[in-house]
Amino acid sequence: MSTNPVQRLRGPLVVLGLIFGTWLILPTAFRIFTREAFAEFQAPALGLASRSRELVRFWELNSRDTEELSAAGRDLARAEAGLELRLRELESAASENRRLRSMLAAPTPPEFRTIVARVAVRESSSWWTRITIRRGRTDGVRPGCPVVFGDCVVGRVAAVHVDTSEVELITSPGFRCSAFIEGDQSNRTVLVTGEPDLPFTAPSARVTFIPYEYTPPAGQVVRVVTTGLGGLYPRGLRLGTLSPELEETPQGAYRNGTLQPARELLSLREVSVLVPTEPQPYEELR
Amino acid sequence: MIAPKPDRDDSSVTLVPSARSNRSRVLKLTIIGAAGLTYLLLGLVYRQLIQGDLFTNQHERQIRHAIIIPGTRGRIYDRNGYILADNRVRMSVNIDLGKLRGPILREQRRLNLQAKAVNPSVKPDLEALLNQARLNIVQGLLDKVNRALSTRQKPINLQVNAKSLAVHIRDRRTFPFQVVADLGAVSKNTDEMFARFVEQMPNDDVLRLDHEIVRYYPEGESAAHILGYVREHKSVEDTNGTTGAAQKAADLRTQLGDKYNLGINSFTSDKVLTGERGIELTFEGVLAGTSGYQIWERNIMGYTRKLLGRKDPKQGSHIVLSIDKDIQRAAEQLLNSVKDPYGRPLNGAAAMIDVETGEILAMATAPSFDPNRMVGRISSEYYDDISDRGGWINRATQGLYPPGSTFKLINAIAGLRCGAVRYDSVLDCGPFEMIGNRAYPEHTPEGYGPTDLEKMLIVSCNVWNYQVGMRTGIERIAAEAKRFGLDEPLLVSPIDGLAEYREIARGMIIPSPAVKQKREGTSWTQGDTANSSIGQGLFRTTPLHMAAFIASFARNETRTNLTLIHDPGRQLSQKGNEVTGLTAMQRSTFIEGMARCVEEGTAKPVEIPGMRIAAKTGTAEYFRDGQKAHLAWTLGFAPADNPRVAFVVCIEGEDMTSWGGATAGPVAKGMLLAWMKREMPAATPAEEPEEEPGQ
Structure with missing residues (x-):
């Protein structure tokens, strides 16, 4: 047997090169099919791993004593009662809003159906770029749908498979969204785009087209929220906070800033996919 | 017995040349070959060593292109710090035609086959087919934009101007082709159009959302005669070289020409605003910013390929008027x-x-x-209306x-x-x-x-x-x-x-x-x-x-x-x-x-x-x-x-x-x-x- 490492590796390298070359010259449709097939093939494994983690968590919670659980249940019941009340108020406000909109013939924002999805996998190599969730085509998830957690934007659905979907996070370079800076009285629209995930840097997104005359109030946390104008996200969802230092641009007509994503993004276990009740243009444009 | 010496047949041809004759021929061939090789070698030396700089120079001049980016104009304030003349971001949608070569060529082939199928005896005009293919592809992308911007209340139907596309291909190939000059002009609600585009359209580098800086007078007609107004030129060359922006750009061209070895035709300028009346005109030299540039290497089709150097433009100085x-x-x-x-x-x-x-x-x-x-473009109706009312005169x-x-x-x-x-x-x-x-x-x-x-x-x-x-x-x-x-x-x-x-x-x-x-x-x-x-x-x-x-x-x-x-x-x-x-x-x-x-x-x-x-x-x-x-x-x-x-x-x-x-x-x-x-x-x-x- 040869001891020369180059000679030993020659065979595998040639095979690898051949596979790569073949992959390059394969028709696009075949490549898409292969990629999709691979995603579907690994989906059960991802699901299984995710469910196993949940089972571990379940037994961990099951080991708590009854009194502790009863107290938590009581707290939960109280919180639920409060939320029920708030829900009634919001339903009433929504009904009034619809009535006024119809009177003014104002455009109605899209209505959404919520699909709650558990996070199946979040790889460390793409921690701030992508997650895979355990809901897919069969559950009604469609490409491009917004994904939220509470009042916080997580990202949007990038690819949909049969039982799983891939979500592009707001810190991903492909993400962009229109936003308002909370507290800016003139409600000027800014643009939020994800930034490349560089090693040894904190995850962030970029806020551009901040009017040059806007100054973040000193010592206050400035939230950046969705505009609701683009037809993708409902208005007022939290994207993150604006860093106090804004950078000047050579044009001088606007400034740029950095968006620190919401803390909830760090440890996502569950998200909600907002599926519009009516198809939106982005579904066919993506 | 001595065998008779065979008779020499004079008419016979000597089939095997003598060694001397062979040497002579080889020598001749060698000399010719050597001379030829020497000629080629000398030619190569001449081309590479003596003319090398010239060809490098010509090559660079052919593939290098500079885009002059005029600086943003300075703002004009009133005495209390209120803005009288400002700069506003105007969102535009542009298509990078250089990235569409594949789809355009495929579309051209499809059109070619279609034309041959309709009339096999006539040879299609390939240039015309290429133009049509470009138009189809660009319109296809614009249709996507239409779908993204349309709402149930207001459908949008933007169409590509074939003439503008042809002019762009001829003169401004280095730039992306602008399909929507102002998103705000598509609908009254600029913010909504902007938001719909960024959220509905995929974020790719073919169909791009770009922005330009345009002059904006927040007070409208107020102090119009004092401030004057600006005119938008397609490029610095259109300004006749008399304005502050044009002069600054001309100086920059000279510097860049020397530094990057650029020919006289290797420059394209972005849009430039120049003062036409009032303070905008008188203080043109102060308000006009300092131009920046981008030096691009172009491919054989004339589209940009690689950025060789850049400098950001600098905004002009601000002016504070005595006006309250x-x-x-x-x-x-x-x-x-x-x-x-x-x-x-x-x-x-x-x-x-x-x-x-x-x-x-x-x-x-x-x-x-x-x-x-x-x-931008002044409507003739508005111009005539101002003239009829005597509105141009500062009384x-x-x-x-x-x-x-x-x-x-x-x-x-x-x-x-x-x-x-x-x-x-x-x-x-x-x-x-x-x-x-x-x-x-x-x-x-x-x-x-x-x-x-x-x-x-x-x-x-x-x-x-x-x-x-x-x-x-x-x-x-x-x-x-x-x-x-x-x-x-x-x-x-x-x-x-x-x-x-x-x-x-x-x-x-x-x-x-x-x-x-x-x-x-x-x-x-x-x-x-x-x-x-x-x-x-x-x-x-x-x-x-x-x-x-x-x-x-x-x-x-x-x-x-x-x-x-x-x-x-x-x-x-x-x-x-x-x-x-x-x-x-x-x-x-x-x-x-x-x-x-x-x-x-x-x-x-x-x-x-x-x-x-x-x-x-x-x-x-x-x-x-x-x-x-x-x-x-x-x-x-x-x-x-x-x-x-x-x-x-x-x-x-x-x-x-x-x-x-x-x-x-x-x-x-x-x-x-x-x-x-x-x-x-x-x-x-x-x-x-x-x-x-x-x-």
Whole structure:
């Protein structure tokens, strides 16, 4: 047997090169099919791993004593009662809003159906770029749908498979969204785009087209929220906070800033996919 | 036995050459080969070593391309920091055609096959097919944009302009092709269009959302004549090289040409804005930013491939004007609301000046125009409309009018200074004054009887001025008018003599025998002196000249060098300035007379409770479209005892129904109220219900 490492590796390298070359010259449709097939093939494994983690968590919670659980249940019941009340108020406000909109013939924002999805996998190599969730085509998830957690934007659905979907996070370079800076009285629209995930840097997104005359109030946390104008996200969802230092641009007509994503993004276990009740243009444009 | 020697056959050919012959041939071939190789080698050496630099140079010049990016213009502020001229981001949608080569070629092939299938005998024009393929692909992408921007209430259907695409391919291939120049123009709701595009369209680098910086005037028509406007040029070359932006870009081209080895045709410029009027024009060199650049390597098709170098443009300097936005707006609103008794809007001008510094606080003119509509392509309808209404003229600086009775102040000063009259002289002023064979009338049939300087100022007595004018003489009257600078160009920097505003009149006339002889070829008469003493006849000056005069008079001086630029530490320029030469008694009589003119005389409409104002009105006659009409004047200063601001208003009447105090007075009052609101809010009276000026 040869001891020369180059000679030993020659065979595998040639095979690898051949596979790569073949992959390059394969028709696009075949490549898409292969990629999709691979995603579907690994989906059960991802699901299984995710469910196993949940089972571990379940037994961990099951080991708590009854009194502790009863107290938590009581707290939960109280919180639920409060939320029920708030829900009634919001339903009433929504009904009034619809009535006024119809009177003014104002455009109605899209209505959404919520699909709650558990996070199946979040790889460390793409921690701030992508997650895979355990809901897919069969559950009604469609490409491009917004994904939220509470009042916080997580990202949007990038690819949909049969039982799983891939979500592009707001810190991903492909993400962009229109936003308002909370507290800016003139409600000027800014643009939020994800930034490349560089090693040894904190995850962030970029806020551009901040009017040059806007100054973040000193010592206050400035939230950046969705505009609701683009037809993708409902208005007022939290994207993150604006860093106090804004950078000047050579044009001088606007400034740029950095968006620190919401803390909830760090440890996502569950998200909600907002599926519009009516198809939106982005579904066919993506 | 010896074998017979075979006979030599002479006719036979020697098939095997001799070794010598072979050597000779090989040698020849070798020499030829060597010579050939040497020739090639020498050629290679010549091309590579001797001509190498030349070819490298040519190659670089062919593939390198510079895009000049003009700097953003500086902002223009009012004296309190409010923005009068700003830059706004205009969102556009662009397609990078360089990234669509594959789809375009496939589309061309499809069209080619289609054409051959329809008519196999005709060879399709491949160039035409390529153009059609480009159009189809670009329209396909634009259809996506249409779908993204459309709402149920408003469907959007943008179409590609085939001509623009062809021009772009021919001239501006280095740039992406703009399919939507302004997202805001697609629908009224710019923010919604922007948001729909970024959220509905995929984020790729073929169909890009770009932005341009455009000039924006947040106050609309307000101060339009002062600010001027900018014109959008497709490139620096379109500016004829005369503007600040063009000159800066030309300098940059020279530098880049040397540094990056760029040919004369290796430059393309982005859109550039240049000042066309007003401050935008005069301060073009200050406002225009410093151009940046991008040096690109292009592929064989002319599309950009690799960025070789770049420098960001730099924004131009900002300018702070002396204008106070609120006083300016108040003056304009009041001017625009002035109507004659028949409800016709009247043209006019108004100005307010800081007495101590000469800074112009407001300079309004009506009618005006919206400079925002001048950016980009000006519609011919709008241009014609402004022309028909006379909206291009800044009446404050370009309108040449007889000053009418406001000139009586200068006539009186001339009379007092030369001893023709005393401040307490009482003259008998009847209903008219006979000069030569002609009766020069008072403006009341009864006359004013015994009249002194103070009374003259209160009632604006003509006869007093005829008498004093005749005693003083036209030469002294004219000299006094010149002393106050009524015939000198305004808004010229006293430091370098450069105009800080170019739309100024230069044809001011101070009448004198020589002037009359020159202009009309006739001799001076006594009647001309009488007319001149009340600011009629040949007199022509601008409202801003009269404002400068009254500001000077308020300080007891003769010159106010006006400026539109604010400087918090400004000291009034003393160029040409001197004291009026009036005694304290004379001056106090003037001020008392002008103050009483407001309290009980012709300037009553200017009166503001709590503020003593000194003013003088005038109703001059002029010809409008061949018909006699009245010009309504009001000028003055406030507070009367400690002057801080001077003002002037001049309204062009359509006929003889406009009057100095009644028509122009309310505009002056409105300006003063706006000034008081800023400077002494506690003393400002509560707002009264608005009266219709001029009624």
